[in-house]
Every structure is written in C-alpha cells, then in structure tokens.
Amino acid sequence: MTTNTATPRRLLRREATATRRGPAIALAVVLTLVLALLLVGVAAWALDEGFRTQAAAWFAPVPALLQMPSAAIAVGVALLLLALLLFALAVLPGRRARRTRLDTRAALVIDDGVLADAIADAVARRIGVPRGQVGVTVARRAALIRVTPTSGVPVDAAAAEEAAARVLDEVGFRLSPRVQVGREGVIA
Incomplete structure (x- = not known):
C-alpha cells in the first residue's frame, strides 16, 4: 500500500x-x-x-x-x-458488527461473527470440548467465551483464555477474552 x-x-x-x-x-x-x-x-x-x-x-x-x-x-x-x-x-454514528485494521500491505475488514467463530473453534480444540459447547460473543472491547463442559470432565479456563488470546493476537485485534465456564455440564 x-x-x-x-x-x-x-x-x-x-x-x-x-x-x-x-x-x-x-x-x-x-x-x-x-x-x-x-x-x-x-x-x-x-x-x-x-x-x-x-x-x-x-x-x-x-x-x-x-x-x-x-x-x-x-x-x-x-x-x-x-x-x-x-x-x-x-x-449519532451507526456501528456495524465489523472490525477494521489498516496494515502496511492491506486493509482488513472482519465481521464480528467470523471473529467469534474463529475464537470458538480455537477454544474448543484447545480444551477438548465439542464445538457446539463453546459460544462466543464479541463486544466492543471484549470477547465473552461461554463454555458448557461435558459432565464430569473439568475445563481449564486459563487454557481457553490463552487460546482466545492467541487467535486475537494473530488477527491483530485488541480484545480482552473473558471465559465463563458453566456450572452444569452436558451429558456426552
């Protein structure tokens, strides 16, 4: 550019x-x-x-x-x-659910839903739960990760937060990941 x-x-x-x-x-x-x-x-x-x-x-x-x-x-x-x-x-300005970043080589526009899916995929792989048990909501300054554990299997919240932070660092958006692990699990 x-x-x-x-x-x-x-x-x-x-x-x-x-x-x-x-x-x-x-x-x-x-x-x-x-x-x-x-x-x-x-x-x-x-x-x-x-x-x-x-x-x-x-x-x-x-x-x-x-x-x-x-x-x-x-x-x-x-x-x-x-x-x-x-x-x-x-x-007042309207806001779409998109994030933008300008790099030296390219301009990047990414939808919040795509970013949430990428975070959810990485967290599910890292902590070993099915993808359907991880939900992510991307807000203005944070990514809220909700994990529903499999019944009887503990979930490492720190590993989930680390996986989310790695995805956010790779795409270059400064969001703070917050992990919430559900109290009740689902039966596998």
Missing part, C-alpha cells in the same frame, strides 16, 4: 459504520402519509360543507383539552422526546 492512508482509512470507516437509510426512509414515509392526509383533509374542508361541520365536531374538545396544563405538558414532552430521537438517529 502507498504511504497515503487517507483513502484506505475512509473506506474502512465506511465499511464499519452503518448508514441511516432505514430511519430516514421510515421518517419520509410517515411524513408523506401525514402530508397526504392533511392535503385530503384541506381539500375536503374546502369542497364539502358536511365535512366541515363533522370536522368541527371532532376537533371541538381540543382547545378545552389544551387548556389543561397536564395535557399541554404531556404533548410537549412527547414532541420533545420524538425530536430527541430523530436528532439522535441523525447525528
């Missing part, structure tokens, strides 16, 4: 962060429906005298309801929470 790392870093950041397409589409659909309903309501209000009287009857209790302080506060709090949620969705 060249000494210019701006482009690979930008590509890695793009691969590791999620887009905001889902919330944006949902908001656009909801706003479109609300505006279409409003347009139909305005057209019906302008063209139909019966609709005007019916709508006036529907909305007659609203001014009295808004005169009550508790109702006005509840509406204000609900709108504030909606605004904060939309603001957070727009500003």
Whole structure:
C-alpha cells in the first residue's frame, strides 16, 4: 500500500459504520402519509360543507383539552422526546458488527461473527470440548467465551483464555477474552 492512508482509512470507516437509510426512509414515509392526509383533509374542508361541520365536531374538545396544563405538558414532552430521537438517529454514528485494521500491505475488514467463530473453534480444540459447547460473543472491547463442559470432565479456563488470546493476537485485534465456564455440564 502507498504511504497515503487517507483513502484506505475512509473506506474502512465506511465499511464499519452503518448508514441511516432505514430511519430516514421510515421518517419520509410517515411524513408523506401525514402530508397526504392533511392535503385530503384541506381539500375536503374546502369542497364539502358536511365535512366541515363533522370536522368541527371532532376537533371541538381540543382547545378545552389544551387548556389543561397536564395535557399541554404531556404533548410537549412527547414532541420533545420524538425530536430527541430523530436528532439522535441523525447525528449519532451507526456501528456495524465489523472490525477494521489498516496494515502496511492491506486493509482488513472482519465481521464480528467470523471473529467469534474463529475464537470458538480455537477454544474448543484447545480444551477438548465439542464445538457446539463453546459460544462466543464479541463486544466492543471484549470477547465473552461461554463454555458448557461435558459432565464430569473439568475445563481449564486459563487454557481457553490463552487460546482466545492467541487467535486475537494473530488477527491483530485488541480484545480482552473473558471465559465463563458453566456450572452444569452436558451429558456426552
């Protein structure tokens, strides 16, 4: 790779962060429906005298309801929470379950599930339990390894942690492995 790392870093950041397409589409659909309903309501209000009287009857209790302080506060709090949620969705970065690393020769993007499977395979081989009895969850800064032992056969937690640490060192990600051995085993 060249000494210019701006482009690979930008590509890695793009691969590791999620887009905001889902919330944006949902908001656009909801706003479109609300505006279409409003347009139909305005057209019906302008063209139909019966609709005007019916709508006036529907909305007659609203001014009295808004005169009550508790109702006005509840509406204000609900709108504030909606605004904060939309603001957070727009500003906070999304995170995909991926890890990235930039080396002198290559840029590496690895899915957390693939990393968890590699750790689980290495731990199962090292401590001598079937692969189905080892579960791994990769979090932001740690890898949680859950081992269900075979009934009557002890499990060496230090060896499991060492195997996980070796896999993490080989791929170059700084995660701290944490091993939890189940109290009850499975029958082999």
